[in-house]
Amino acid sequence: MVNLIKEIPISMRGVIRSQQLDPTDRRILLALDEDPRAPTMVLAQRLGLARGTVQSRIERMTASGVLRANSTRVDPEGLGRGVLAEVSAELDQSHINEAVAALGGIPEVLECLAPAGDTDLLIRVVATSPDDLYRVSEEIRLCPGIRRTSTRMILRTVIPYRTTALLGADDGGGAAPSSAPPKRRRT
Template sequence: MTTLDPLDARILLALDDEPDAPAVVLARTLGISRNTVHARLQRLAREGALEPFSRRVPPAALGFELVAFVSLQLDQAAGDAALEGLAAIPEIVEMHATTGDGDVLVRVVARDTQDLYRLANAMLAVDGVVRAATSVSLAQVMPYRTRRAAGTRHRPAHHPARRPARRSGPGRACHLSVRQAQPQALCSPP
């Protein structure tokens, strides 16, 4: 993955504001040339800084109303083969190697609990999968986000002698500015 410079970050934040904006609109918003925006977006896509369009499609729109997280314990001798077998299951939409009791945490989508039961059995049938522990998501209380994290990228880490960063709360609104030379969180006073 590429390291973003301040202009890359400004382009990505502007694209987050208007995901369907053409390069000419982004260029006008940011005060830079259309060719610069176009070249940067192509490079960012090529280097993996932009997710595919399918990340914008919620599973529920495709009929998958249930989301679950499954911690899988793998036979260490069959690790790579087990991962390949799991990747072949279409309803597994994400996998992470983890520390702790499980070796892999997978996010699965299912149509209902019966479908989840079928998926659990399919995962356990993969050679090298030893044990599974499933947690069903009752509700997504905070959607996936990176925008606020982008505003912390250029801030120094908290230091006890320094005053902690201001947080949003009642009467305060925080947002990221795309017009700044470097993206930063901006908070209105309480």
């Protein structure tokens, strides 16, 4: 087991994000779900906002990094990668950077997370077939710094990735959570 927090310098999660989405941003994002390329004029009319507001909000969100690349919307199945799997990996402490760099060089590696607990990395991968998954898993296992891997194939996506419930959460403003414990009223 290794401590990845200090050892891995490259991280999106470790970057302090200055932008929090306010209700207007979120309304805009929900509207963009209908048509991600809708003209700002149309969005403004639909949302009852000034056109300049919609424009500047979209620009700001785009510039701030709070939105991932558009290509993250692509279903890997559309690229012939119908098999999804999660690979757990234990790392060798002296080759952490090489391991991560090597993993980043494998196209089928979609994402790589460092969890608390009994494994060092959780790697989300895709493949064209179970046999191809074996190949990808081997490729991962042979990365420098990878000591041990375990592959778990995903049989079904029961609830596809979604954020609309978070965006639509009625929580009054900024980043306050909608599902926080209710405030106690004085009685």
